[in-house]
Amino acid sequence: MKEGYIIREQGKAHFVTATVVDWIDVFSRKSYRDCVIECLDYCIKNKGMILYGYVIMSNHIHMIIQSNVAELSNLLRDFKKFSAKTILEKIQNEPESRREWMLERFKKATESHSRNKNYQFWQYGNHAEEIYTEHFLWSKLDYIHMNPIRAGIVSNIEDYIYSSASNYVNGTGVIEVELLEIPKVDVLKPSSFEKYISQ
Template identity: 75%
Template sequence: MKEGYVIRDQTKAHFITATVVDWIDVFSRKNYRDTVIECLNFCVQNKGMIVYGYVIMSNHVHLVVQSSEGKLSDLLRDFKKFTANTILRKIQNEPESRREWMLERFKLATESHSRNKNYQLWQYGNHAEEIYTAKFMWSKLDYIHMNPVRAGIVERASDYIYSSASNYVDDNGLVQIEKMDNPIVDVLKSWSFTKYNQY
């Protein structure tokens, strides 16, 4: 892990990226996306996770999260471990046309790391960036919410249900989040917020 991406202050909010090994499109399937949603909601309700924003793309997840208990690294470790175990179990036991290929890739990923004995779903590291100002927070939320638009999945960010954009537009979303105040004072940031509905 690069020195610049170490979580030094466990109490602060951070922008996190969790990426599937080899950029495999695991989350092109709804049942695997739903696993991430269920785990996020469990962590919010039971483990002190505060979610400010998130998006689930086909092969990675972006989060802006904080630990109310000051244990962000532990929280992220548990989140990745649970989602990996659950998704791998689903790949092995539920209909999946890519099963053999995916499991082979996940098995190969363990060869360079001794921590995982059978399969490795997530890449190591979280590319964590500490959120140090409200402006930086909104730049990361904008980036997160516009991911599906840039990928051509939806025209409006709030139409993509596997992100927190709809939480900010109409208070409707799959995950319970802590909303940042609408930055209407700053013209540029206000434009960024309203573009969720314009695209």
């Protein structure tokens, strides 16, 4: 992991990116996106995860998270281990046209690391950035929610199901998140922040 992304303040909220090995588009399938949602839900209910925002893209996820029980590094390790195991089982046991190709890539990724014997699903490291100001917090949440628009998937942030944008805009989502208090002043560009302050 790069030195700049080491989690030094384990109790603080962080913006985290987790990327699939070789940027494989695993999450183009709903089944695997649902696995991530189930794993996040489990960590919220059983591991002390506080999830403030997230988005699941085709080959990576972004989250703003905090741990209220254990060290954040350990929580992320457990989330990645649990989600990788669950998704790999689905790839191996359910209909998947890309099975052999994906498993070959995940197997090859273990050659440079000794931690995983059979398959490596997530890239090592979490690209974790500590949330140190309110401005940084909201800029990262905005970045998360704008991902599907930048990718050309949807026109409105709240229309992408696998994101916390609908939690903030409509008050509901596929998973509950810890809603952040809307700041009193615009800390983002007015155009992207408009939907938040109109509630």
